[in-house]
Amino acid sequence: MTVITFANVIMRYIFQSSLIWGLETTLVLFAWLVLIGMSYAVKINSHLGVDAIINILSPSLRRLLALFAGGICVIYAVLLLKGAWDYWAPFAGMQQTGGRWFPTGFIETRDRAFYTTEQIPMPGFLAWMGDAFNQGEAYDKLPRLVPYFALPLGVALLLFRLLQAMWHIWTGERQGLIVSHEVEDAIEDIRHLDRGN
Secondary structure, three states: OHHHHHHHHHHHHHOOOOOOOHHHHHHHHHHHHHHHHHHHHHHOOOOEOOOOOHHHOOHHHHHHHHHHHHHHHHHHHHHHHHHHHHHHHHHHOOOEEOOOOOOOOEEOOOOOOOOEEEEEEOOHHHOHHHHHHOOOOOOOEEEOHHHHOHHHHHHHHHHHHHHHHHHHHHHOOOOOOOEOHHHHHHHHHHHHHHHOO
């Protein structure tokens, strides 16, 4: 992403030309970065939060509150996953889910697998996608189902990591879903290591 942006800036200001697909590719890669990064942040416990009230509570109440918060996050992730699937599925020629809040089955939807990105060229190694998703017709640009797949994939990973975090809270391997004062302790540990103590 950085290399594409850097190359595009150099080409634009030095050669008065640019990569026509550079901006769109950067936007797609940034979306993938954010949507997959949110689940990674849950995995390594780096989402920020305010724990002023939580620190007043006893450890058992903190644990109970963390499990409750995790449950709320799981419900939210399920809702996000339904919405992400329903948005992405027509671009892959698949059916959306029925139900307003939670999936209740699949419903017939209009196929939008023929939609492509505006400027990103179709890589040769993805040529099979025309047969698989576009009724045998070759794509001239990258099909939108590829960049939009970041939505269901990122949210599914988030749901998995939230369930994993709740299990770690339940078993006592983890204290909560947010990082707060642990950062100060980690910084202090690093300072001691730098000093050689």
